[in-house]
Amino acid sequence: MPAEGRGPDLRQASKVTRPRRLADGPATPLERVQKLQTSLQAKAKAEPAFRFYSLWDKVCRADVLEEAYRACRRNGGASGCDGVTFDLITAHGQERWLEELRQELRAGEYRPQPLLRVWIPKSNGGQRPLGIPCIRDRVVEMAALLVLGPIFEADLLRNQYGFRPGLDAKMAVRQAFWHVSDHGRSEVVDADLSDYFSSIPHGPLMRCVSRRVADGTLLSVIKSWLTAPVIERDQRTTRCTTEAKDRHRGTPQGSPISPLLANLYFRRFLLAWERFGHRRRLDAYVVNYADDLVICCRPGNGPAALTTMRELMTRLGLTVNEAKTGLVQLPEASFDFLGYSIGRFYGKDGVPYIGTRPSRKAVQRLLQRIHDATTPHKHAESPELRVAAINRLLRGWAEYFNQGPVLPIYKLVRWYVQRRLQRWLVRRSGQAGTGYRLYPDEYLYETLGLYALPRRRADLPSAKA
Numbered sequence: 001m002p003a004e005g006r007g008p009d010l011r012q013a014s015k016v017t018r019p020r021r022l023a024d025g026p027a028t029p030l031e032r033v034q035k036l037q038t039s040l041q042a043k044a045k046a047e048p049a050f051r052f053y054s055l056w057d058k059v060c061r062a063d064v065l066e067e068a069y070r071a072c073r074r075n076g077g078a079s080g081c082d083g084v085t086f087d088l089i090t091a092h093g094q095e096r097w098l099e100e101l102r103q104e105l106r107a108g109e110y111r112p113q114p115l116l117r118v119w120i121p122k123s124n125g126g127q128r129p130l131g132i133p134c135i136r137d138r139v140v141e142m143a144a145l146l147v148l149g150p151i152f153e154a155d156l157l158r159n160q161y162g163f164r165p166g167l168d169a170k171m172a173v174r175q176a177f178w179h180v181s182d183h184g185r186s187e188v189v190d191a192d193l194s195d196y197f198s199s200i201p202h203g204p205l206m207r208c209v210s211r212r213v214a215d216g217t218l219l220s221v222i223k224s225w226l227t228a229p230v231i232e233r234d235q236r237t238t239r240c241t242t243e244a245k246d247r248h249r250g251t252p253q254g255s256p257i258s259p260l261l262a263n264l265y266f267r268r269f270l271l272a273w274e275r276f277g278h279r280r281r282l283d284a285y286v287v288n289y290a291d292d293l294v295i296c297c298r299p300g301n302g303p304a305a306l307t308t309m310r311e312l313m314t315r316l317g318l319t320v321n322e323a324k325t326g327l328v329q330l331p332e333a334s335f336d337f338l339g340y341s342i343g344r345f346y347g348k349d350g351v352p353y354i355g356t357r358p359s360r361k362a363v364q365r366l367l368q369r370i371h372d373a374t375t376p377h378k379h380a381e382s383p384e385l386r387v388a389a390i391n392r393l394l395r396g397w398a399e400y401f402n403q404g405p406v407l408p409i410y411k412l413v414r415w416y417v418q419r420r421l422q423r424w425l426v427r428r429s430g431q432a433g434t435g436y437r438l439y440p441d442e443y444l445y446e447t448l449g450l451y452a453l454p455r456r457r458a459d460l461p462s463a464k465a
Contacts, residue, residue, distance in 0.1 A: 037146065110221070115255075159287055162263060173339075249317075402460045422444070
């Protein structure tokens with residue numbers, strides 16, 4: 001399944017597996033890019049201390065820019081501060097637009113435009129700031145990612161699961177579960193960082209990048225992305241700020257390059273944890289996904305691991321969110337990680353066991369999204385379009401939350417979806433009542449095609465490792 005998380009899907013951007021093609025046929029742009037990625041990654045793996053001196057010319061390659069554009073088009077997203085959309089680029093001529101961008105890059109005339117500030121709701125009721133680059137900058141960042149991703153993939157640690165090819169959030173959940181269930185590391189530091197993406201210091205981050213990259217042009221462009229101003233608009237005013245440049249901190253969420261940079265900087269904490277001997281001394285293993293982490297420890301070692309984690313984060317210039325960070329002792333308590341609750345549950349025979357299931361917050365978020373999808377302001381849409389939108393929610397949710405005792409939760413979600421949809425249908429038609437008799441469950445599933453959440457464990461969506 002796709003990795004859940006922030007920013008674009010790097011599973012597509014940095015994948016280096018070469019596709020099969022017909023013998024003697026011309027290499028496609030994708031095949032040429034993947035051949036380049038394979039060479040870069042092989043060099044990075046073979047020589048861990050090697051610095052790449054010539055990379056900007058590869059970012060400017062026509063095939064790399066073409067594949068970067070396709071990746072950005074797949075990811076979609078709104079236009080940036082310049083208002084240019086993919087439809088406008090198509091009307092202008094995609095090949096012409098890419099060639100003009102390529103010439104600008106090769107001539108050294110490229111300058112990133114300001115980011116557009118967008119606020120999205122967080123699970124705790126707050127708001128998360130996104131910095132949306134214009135499509136032109138997104139394409140250049142994605143081209144850089146296609147080149148840099150394979151290089152740094154060779155350096156990232158095996159307990160970093162976020163935004164990497166072949167890895168996903170459920171694998172991180174299973175790794176944490178394996179530590180607490182099979183190896184008795186039942187004291188868990190459940191840690192949270194305050195505004196991690198906005199707090200990463202530029203100087204140390206650029207040193208992380210320059211450890212592998214010696215191309216001055218590419219380093220300068222990356223720095224310009226980090227310090228780009230931000231435009232924030234409301235109904236009356238437009239405001240431009242330079243907070244990242246002034247504070248010398250932050251990599252904007254919403255930029256294609258940001259997840260890679262965030263992984264690179266978090267790698268410093270993981271390396272310190274390992275090289276200073278904290279893992280061996282405390283028998284404490286870190287599982288990391290983007291800015292989410294848990295540390296699974298032997299009983300009695302949790303307090304020392306928590307203190308050590310705080311000290312290292314402070315040295316790295318990061319801030320621990322004390323309100324959301326604490327020590328959990330299983331099986332008396334449980335903890336939430338990447339949407340799953342890990343703790344003690346009881347089987348049908350009453351025997352306790354350590355397991356996983358969707359967290360209460362994850363279920364509540366889904367129910368809220370179903371509620372929002374069946375409100376009166378959606379009455380203008382046809383029932384078929386509404387059901388198609390709900391089906392996308394349910395399928396995606398069920399594909400991710402299919403581990404542990406999920407069938408009772410599926411039953412609750414199924415009931416809620418049916419009642420909400422029946423009520424939406426009856427109100428849309430201007431009639432009274434709940435709609436239970438007018439639009440029975442059979443009508444929802446057989447006529448409208450509502451997705452049926454599995455009722456048996458054998459019917460659960462398969463979870464690919």
